[in-house]
Amino acid sequence: MRTYTRPMAGWWRRNPFYLWYMLREASCVFITIYALVLLTGLFRLAQGKESFDRWLESLASPVSIAFHAIALLLVLYHAWTWFKVMPRTMPFVRIGKRRVPDGFIVSFAFASSVVLSGALFIAVWWFS
């Protein structure tokens, strides 16, 4: 039997759902670069005050601010997508006889993250 199999080239451009998926996957590139920038800061800190100040100065450049703004948006999107799929990666959660709805797990996780990030931000602000 002769059949025809269609090529997959450009598959991710064929449906908006796939585009959002690819954006989720691609966001890791920005997140990796952000982590490396942060790691560099740690090395500079170990080298002394002058070195660390120069690193802080470089962060204030327009390119760096633009990069961090994009990275922040992508991190938020990435976090949202992963909270959204979280209930799918675990067995059904039950309290007593009732199953905890997926929406509750997602909202609870996201709210916890917002509260904890906020608390951390305030703590850093307070002690700095």
Place this chain on the structure above:
Amino acid sequence: MKRTIQVECLRYHPETDAAPRYQTYEVPFSDDMSVLQGLQYIKDQLDGSLTFRWSCRMAICGSCGQMVNGVPVLGCETFLRDYYPGKLRVEPLNHFPIVRDLAIDQTDFLKKLESVKPYVISSNVPQQGTFVQTPRQMEDYYQYSQCINCLLCYAACPQYGLNSSFTGPGALALLHRYNADSRDEGKSERMKVVNAEDGVWGCTLVGYCSEVCPKGVDPARAVNQNKINSTKDYFFRFWLK
């Protein structure tokens, strides 16, 4: 009131066509006409050579899966009115070899379905009466048992399209349906499929499979829960034996 809509169908006749082509038909329709009925109108009134699969006309048999404007749907529960005044492009389900026009070759899926042993394996079949199961135990697998093997999830899964040896969402959801069943004892046999290179680890959680399922099954959940099961199986297999 009758209106007319353009339906563009993918055509492929292996004896004459080297590659698929498209053919457009003008289909008069009423508000209650499904895409499947539109195809039946074409076959009965315009072009008897158009090939497509269908049976029950009510989203039970899973035969009329097709791509409509790039989205995998059942033709019987998708309505022409929703595309008017635009036009429809009807194609066979993505990622499967086309046999003829809108009919695809399901052989690969059927082999995979067989490999997951989609039936209750039990050494304790009651001699009299039926198995006893609580509503809570049933809840663990019920939604997965709604699968009608329509293959929309495979057409939605780019990982299956890129690598057809991946067991895929439908078969893995059915595998989980039996593993999660309190009556079943076949888990250790099925874990070989879960753990394999082409088992659950072929999934990157695109998640579109669960979006397109017409029966509310969540294959992405079945696959990703089994990533945890596969990890446990790997680390604890010596103790579990």
